[in-house]
Amino acid sequence: MKIPRASGGLSGYEMRLATIDVGTNTALLLISEWTPEGLRVVHQAGGYVRLGEGLGTSGRVSDAAMGRLRGVLQAHREAARSWRAEHIIVTGTSASRDAENRDEIRKMVLEETGADYQVLSGEEEANVTFEGALAGWLDGRTYDGPVTVVDVGGGSTELAQGMWHKGKAERTSAVSLNIGTVRLTENFFTAQPAQAHEVHQCRAWIAGMMDAALGDFLKCVPLVGASGTAHVLFHLHRTHREASGNMKWVDLDYWATELLIKTKEDIHALAPSRMAGRADVFPAGVMVLKEAFRSLDASEFHISEYGVRHGMALRYFRELQIG
Structure with missing residues (x-):
């Protein structure tokens, strides 16, 4: 337009x-x-x-x-x-x-x-997110090697992996899984906090999907979160845990456990402006991030401020330059 x-x-x-x-x-x-x-x-x-x-x-x-x-x-x-x-x-x-x-x-x-x-198809979404997320994460950063991007959405989760070398990214793997925050919450949880057996079933479902889909992905590489779920989680970690830098497995495990025993109102109170329209589905999103980290045996969890919309913008401007 x-x-x-x-x-x-x-x-x-x-x-x-x-x-x-x-x-x-x-x-x-x-x-x-x-x-x-x-x-x-x-x-x-x-x-x-x-x-x-x-x-x-x-x-x-x-x-x-x-x-x-x-x-x-x-x-x-x-x-x-x-x-x-x-x-x-x-x-x-x-x-x-x-x-x-x-x-x-x-x-x-x-x-x-x-x-x-x-x-966008699931694979297209994963590819665009990969481009956008890396542009945001690598801005001013010196890095050379493999990296995985994860975007936890409301309906699906996209993961893409590639090599970053001398300022260029080459994507090697990409998957889109129907394990988004809204979908999981509606399918598995009847209340908030969720019941123990519901959490167990949901976690098993996520783990099974992840492990089946990520077999070709390299392990022990940095994991970069590109979604609102990841952004809000980093905000909580820095403000309520007084932490800085990247997150480790123990941090994701802490937040997944903590959020699953809280009410919607308690979760909203952690960050009122950021939890609007998100508090009821946020625990499921953190569960997905935790299982992605586990399945990939990631080295550490990073955050990128960029995502799908940034990736689409990058593609548009680059096509203009080529044209």
Whole structure:
């Protein structure tokens, strides 16, 4: 979608792009531009949509969820206009892949943003996340070797691994697993805190999926988290445990255990602004991160501020340069 520029000049202005990642639980906006140094983040915003609510039972995104999505898309469109983005890209992931009424979502996206709705396959999502996450994690960092990226979403979890060598990344493996936070919470937990047998069944399910899918992945390499779940977990670890740096197995084990015995209200109170629309599904997300770390026998857990929307922006700007 081409957006009319607001009147008045903008010092140092270069072409700006809006990328919107419509996930199972949130719809995230990035306004970015390309500079000689690479991608520059201009503005970011989020919005709670919970498209996956009841999706596993009905097979459809509900009217209530569609209404939430419309409101968030309208807000993101206005932000794109305000920040003078010239083009909008909108992508969908797990919930949109699964929904029988995905064409209704596509129509709404076109109505509210003027953009075609690009529903990514699981492998495409893993690849785009890998590109985006590494760009954020490696910014100013000296590293050479293998790395794994994990993105825990509301409907699915993507893992991608590759080699970083002399400033270039080569992806070697990628998988998408239907073990997202909303999906797991609805399928396994009847209350919060969850009952012990529910936790056991959920953990066994996640572990089985991970171990079956990650056999070709290298072990004992850094694991980089690229999702909201990972971002919020790092925030909790730094504020409530007064910790700094990367996380180890013992840290993930601590938080997975601690969160599973708390009520939704207790979890929300840990970080009210960050837990909005997330507190009820957050324990399941941390369980996924813990099992990914275990299955990969990761050396340590890092965080990247970039994800799908950043990866899509990188691809767009690079294609412009090539073209």
